[in-house]
Amino acid sequence: MSKEKVPAEINHNVQGGHSESAETSTTGKQEFHDNKDKSKKAHMSGGMRLLVAGLLVILIAIAVAAWLDLKPSPKTKSTNQPTKLSDQDLTDKIDNLVANKQYDQANQLIKNSAQNPKSMQSLELQATVAMNAGDYSGALKQWQYIAGNFPLDANIAQNLALSAENAGDKPTAITYYQKAIDLVTKNPYAGSGADIAYYQSRIQALQ
Numbered sequence: 343m344s345k346e347k348v349p350a351e352i353n354h355n356v357q358g359g360h361s362e363s364a365e366t367s368t369t370g371k372q373e374f375h376d377n378k379d380k381s382k383k384a385h386m387s388g389g390m391r392l393l394v395a396g397l398l399v400i401l402i403a404i405a406v407a408a409w410l411d412l413k414p415s416p417k418t419k420s421t422n423q424p425t426k427l428s429d430q431d432l433t434d435k436i437d438n439l440v441a442n443k444q445y446d447q448a449n450q451l452i453k454n455s456a457q458n459p460k461s462m463q464s465l466e467l468q469a470t471v472a473m474n475a476g477d478y479s480g481a482l483k484q485w486q487y488i489a490g491n492f493p494l495d496a497n498i499a500q501n502l503a504l505s506a507e508n509a510g511d512k513p514t515a516i517t518y519y520q521k522a523i524d525l526v527t528k529n530p531y532a533g534s535g536a537d538i539a540y541y542q543s544r545i546q547a548l549q
Contacts, residue, residue: 427455429463436467445475462492469501478508489518496525496532503544512548519545 427435432455439448448471456464469484485502492498503518519541526533526541 425455426457429457432456433463433467436471440471440474445471462488466498469505473501473505473508478505481505482509482511482514494521494525496522496529496537499525500541503541507544507548516545516548
């Protein structure tokens with residue numbers, strides 16, 4: 343039996359079919375690689391956007407921190423206020439300073455630590471400091487202010503008279519020594535017979 347020959351055109355078609363299949367496979371591979379590259383690029387693009395966004399957040403945070411550092415802080419009231427002393431504590435401290443001839447410190451303490459620098463007690467302390475410092479004219483003015491703004495007692499009259507005597511103001515000294523005598527005479531609790539005798543001796547010395 344003789345073998346039949348396959349027509350040449352059939353072989354040609356078969357070969358052509360293989361060729362088309364190969365081309366299709368090649369095209370599919372190319373499209374796969376293209377899609378893969380596009381996916382990589384999209385992934386890289388998304389990562390880049392995240393990186394840029396992160397950098398922007400950091401820069402904004404740095405800018406805000408710098409602004410807060412440069413922004414002046416609100417002023418607060420100082421808490422280092424001088425301590426106010428009771429009348430007795432203030433008197434004790436002033437007596438100690440005067441005994442040590444620290445007159446400027448004594449006046450500063452009265453100014454800063456007195457409950458009320460314009461009270462009679464504070465003004466009397468200032469006058470006493472002036473007298474002990476040898477500032478009799480200043481002391482006289484202080485005692486005169488006290489006598490004119492507060493009820494006159496034997497202690498005020500005596501100190502005013504003493505300041506006036508040392509300041510060379512004899513008439514004022516005699517007037518207030520006499521007032522001291524009158525006040526003690528009317529109120530024995532304001533002084534003693536010895537006090538009256540002393541005031542009388544000062545009047546006689548000044549006349």
